[in-house]
Structures are given as C-alpha cells and as structure tokens.
Amino acid sequence: MIEGILFFSLLFLIFSVLTIIYRLVVGPTVSERVQALDALGIYLIACVAVFSVVLRSTAFFEVILLFGILSFIGTIALARYIERGVVIERQQSD
C-alpha cells in the first residue's frame, strides 16, 4: 500500500512540474518566470526525495542539498537582475 501511495504522489508531483513548466514558457513577465523557476526547483527536490524513499536509499541526499543551494543562488541572481538590471554590481560606477 505504501508503494502505491508513493507512486501516486510521484504522479501528482510530475503533473505539477508540467503545469509549472507551462507557466515558465507562457508566463507574461519575467517575475512569473522567476517564481516558476523557484517552484520548479522545490518540486524537483520533492520528486528526488520521494524517489529515494521508493528506492530506500540515502544516495540522493547530496543531490537534494546541491539542488537546493543552486536553486537558492539562481533565484537570488534573477531577483537581483529584475530589481537592478545588473547581477553582480560595482560600487563606483553609475
């Protein structure tokens, strides 16, 4: 029974990933795309976590941590780009 629950949740996670990809492609402005990328990272982490429960393995935990770090940095960089127009800024220019 627990296997069925896990596969069912994986199915729903994949469905939500597909809807997020729709928002990522269609999304009218940059803000929606950034939000969609952040949510996509979170859902991919959830997919990997459920999958490692299915396999009863701890080998994918580093993947989860690394994906969280990269998603965090990517979201910060894109938000910085929207706010200022520059990703990494210099002080004396402008």
Added chain:
Amino acid sequence: MKEPNDVILKTATKAAVVIILAFSIHLFLSGHHNPGGGFIGGLAFVAAVVLLYLVHGIEKVQKNIPVDFKKVAGIGVLISVFTGVGGMISGNPFLNQAFWMVDLPLFGKTEMATAVLFDVGVALAVIGASLTIIISISDDR
C-alpha cells in the same frame, strides 16, 4: 542609486555560505569511493563565492579575498600535471597513482592516496576558471 534594504538577504547569506563551504569540503573529500571529487567540490565552492559576490558586490569581496583567480587556475593545472609526472619518476606510466594504509589516531585505518593531490589541482583549476568566467561576464553591460 538608492541603497537597497537587503538585511534579510545578508543575514541568510552569513549562514548559507558557511553551509555551502562545508558541503563543498564534504563533496571534495568523499570523491574517492562515493559521488564527489575535485570538480564538483570546486563547483560548490564557486557557488559559495558567487553568492558572496551577488550579495556584497565585486569590490568588497575582492578586498577581502585578494586572490587573482587566473593564477589560481594556472597553479591548479600545474599541480595536476606534476602529480602525473610524479608517477613517471618511479618508472610507471603518466598519471599513475599510489595509496597507502595509514593508522591515524582518531580515524583508525585510513587510506591515503596521491589521487587527492590530483583532485586538489582539479579543484583549484575549476575554481579559478569558473570565477574568472563569471567575473568577466558580469563586467560588461
């Protein structure tokens, strides 16, 4: 330009950078038998430094880490090549590696391999090359 109010970002970065650096060291050291190694450890280190660059700007980080990353890349490649040549000195092929089992006081029997030195070179090369690329891309507008 108005100075932005990013107190939350700076406070979160203080904790996150330490976690990412520790994780990069873990990835680097687990390289021999588990997933990890010099390349991915160097990339995680680059992620931490890029986070610092994003939050604090170029000048502040370059004042506190006064390292020319082009030289770091060159030193890394040199270390990798010389560990490869070290195998040739003892009559073995290029890039031949050796290991010894050493009794360390706290860890017990530990495998000491010269492949770690090669990995140090790879990590330094990756750190220098990626940071040079990222800084020079971010320079022009």
